[in-house]
Amino acid sequence: MRRLSAFPPASANVATILATPSQRDGHAITVEGSIRTIRNQKQRSFVELGDGSTAYTLQAVLDPQLAEGLGTGTSVAITGTWQAAPPQKEQPYELKAKAVKIIGAADAEALTNSIMQKYPIQKKYHSAEYLRTLPHLRLRTPVNALLARLRSECDYHLASYFRERDFVRVQPPIITSSDCEGAGEVFTVSSKPSSARAKDEVEATDSEKDGFFKDPKFLTVSSQLHLEAFVHEHQKVWTLSPTFRAEKSDTPRHVAEFWMLEAEIRTESLKDVMNLIEDMIPDLVGKLQDAGFMEEILYANRGAESANAEGAQFPELLRNRWQRLMQTPWPRITYGTAVKRLHEALDSKEAKFMYEPSWTTGLQLEHEKFIATAFGQGSPVFVTDYPRQIKPFYMLPSTLENGVENPQNNTVACFDLLLPELCEVVGGSMREHRLQQLSQSMHHHGLNVPAAGVLGQTITNSEVLPSSERGNLEWYADLRRYGSVPHGGFGLGFDRLLAYLSGTSNIKDVVPWPRYHGRCDC
């Protein structure tokens, strides 16, 4: 006996009304939203109404007395007749208002006897830098409302994509005992007694003494190791969850708190992992394109276009990005080929680099940018098989993969996905699933070596210690000690992808409340 749905379904919002404008021709309708702009003329006022459901606005025409008390940002419910607009208007229909209800006033200037202040986000163009100082209020701007909806839809479409392919979505821990990458700065977590909390300036020193956990704990830098634990039972798992790096570098590509899409699958080949990404991203972009997001982004950014010279190329840039993301396959080259090409470019004076490209130092951003252009020419590029010595301990040697031209056995089965301009957005690898090799690699990397027996000796002690009483990463070795299967996976910087898709040049402007060195507003 199932009950019928009781919570009211969504009523007509601006997006619904604008999608089929002629459907409501001559009808009485009520629309709720915020006033994006209001233009008062002698005979009538023109209101552009938005509600977050679309970047486009609905025009309402008001008699002057109805416009009293209205200003940019005022929340209203406007009731009136939906009718054809005069022919010279941009939109074919408009709302002829009969009544206006103020749901929330916004602008002190439009009000009398108010304690409210002038609304800091006015009609004029505001720079991203200015809006970043008001993260809680910039959410009300059309561009930021659109970014929130884009994020929401990406989450949903990715969830559908993975579910259709039998992936299980997991929620890995945020507070962890280990630093997965063995690189980068981590945040430390401690608890603070409530008595101390009243004084805001208290040192973390006091709190550490109360030791909520036995040892220092960290905010996760990657959920990969935990995802690997699921793969033994579930063939394919994924997560979209918060990740943290206390990196002080202030670049347009970094924030200290970001959401990462990570997936882990049972497979014997790195190609399957790359194929998954090369299938998932175009599927997502296609769905967004079908939903009209590209056009909405261009519309919402039209102010920025006129405000600076770069803006003029924005539509072409964005259209090209989306198109190339949907065009597969993407080039795949080895790290060795990439370094060779970088040297050729240097020798032929085709390019200058601040850092000399080399086998052992990895790729700098300038190198990645050159490679993306030289090999991708607008397309994403997979760079595979990096030197073992510059990669984390958990990666499987390339030689276990077919067809890798590396007789020295000094590379690992991994890849970075580089996007033009933005560069690395995904990193992935096959994981070392063999206990003995993993133990040796951990030892080699100076990591907590698992207890007796993992370096080749035969184990006689079958006693199992609780995982809390063993080394930091011994639980990870356990995943092999008690049986493993070949598997690989990847991590995708979700905010970076959103920035790329929306043409947002600084990642801090796609994250609602960006956290970075020196800044953690609200």
Place this chain on the structure above:
Amino acid sequence: MRRLSAFPPASANVATILATPSQRDGHAITVEGSIRTIRNQKQRSFVELGDGSTAYTLQAVLDPQLAEGLGTGTSVAITGTWQAAPPQKEQPYELKAKAVKIIGAADAEALTNSIMQKYPIQKKYHSAEYLRTLPHLRLRTPVNALLARLRSECDYHLASYFRERDFVRVQPPIITSSDCEGAGEVFTVSSKPSSARAKDEVEATDSEKDGFFKDPKFLTVSSQLHLEAFVHEHQKVWTLSPTFRAEKSDTPRHVAEFWMLEAEIRTESLKDVMNLIEDMIPDLVGKLQDAGFMEEILYANRGAESANAEGAQFPELLRNRWQRLMQTPWPRITYGTAVKRLHEALDSKEAKFMYEPSWTTGLQLEHEKFIATAFGQGSPVFVTDYPRQIKPFYMLPSTLENGVENPQNNTVACFDLLLPELCEVVGGSMREHRLQQLSQSMHHHGLNVPAAGVLGQTITNSEVLPSSERGNLEWYADLRRYGSVPHGGFGLGFDRLLAYLSGTSNIKDVVPWPRYHGRCDC
């Protein structure tokens, strides 16, 4: 020009095969999975194969030589003929094996010359307490694999539910500057220089000096305040995201890190918020029931049933829970009525309480349990309109709501949803959307009072300070200062709901890696 999907769609897993067993009658098939149990007889071996796609197993029949090297937990791919089983068998079909490929060995006893240890999770019944010491390995047990899949499906169905109703899914910050509830312990976040990280035992003292953020920052205890910022633009928002409380109480209902489902909607009535929950939960439970989860949970727990006396009532308990969750409406009573009923129960000796029920002290767990039984009789119960003095600063007075019998104006428009046995699983309220009243309430609660002008004076200074340079919660007041709309919302303990739905008596056993006082494994 859209490309066709390249990543292979899911191949037949155990769930697919068992769903329509006769469809593959006489076919040659290959199934991958883990060995749940193996029974070796002289003539043949019987393998129960599972793969996380279902709690049920598929039976394979092997000639003895094919069974060599196999044990509990071994990952295999078995190829053979899918054929009708002898009539006395539990399952109508079985896999007559022709070949077995070991993908991952698991049990040292079954192997020779191995460094692997005996698999610590054997066929016999293991207590939840024992398995909790092995969080990374218990994921491989059928019950835990089922819990992971249940969590995944709940996430998906909730996402679909909200999207169909035009909610935007948001990703609020985890590191925050404020403690939303003004109650409970918070975790403090600091950064630790990499040089110090090598020594695991370093004190957080050193790290605090490097000051990644200017002031001490915290792990979020609720995303409500941030969700409220979205409501001005988007009418309805929700999130499912990690939340933290450094509470030391070790109860079956608490963990320090948990996922909270929070939603915030524009509305003038608390009833809409309650209606949303009363619609969303039955919708979810109905979908899970249709997918056969109830039967799977009972099947996966059949071991526990025989292991202890309580287990015998488990099926009835669980069926009743699911049924009552789907039966709406649920009783709604005020806090005043609840306290009156508690006193009556005391006076008539119907019940004994350790704590005297009173208007000012709130409801203890024992009180909630009594109320859930007395008013709900198996159904969830909404308790509304708690005294203002025991609730957070942001709640709207009840008197602004219609029909509340409270002339004293000393209650707030809020509710807790109590479930039988488990008690509070959701808390919600209308939020104070009026600037002046909010400021007074913040002042009254001793919170950082927003800068000049918020306590009734007229503001002359229209300068906007960056939010980082203002008081902790001034940004929250800004949401009113620059225009607000009436709104309300709720927070639902996602892990608690999963525990309730799956009949898991301790929340620590539905969270893959539970964090609580003294424990943060892996």
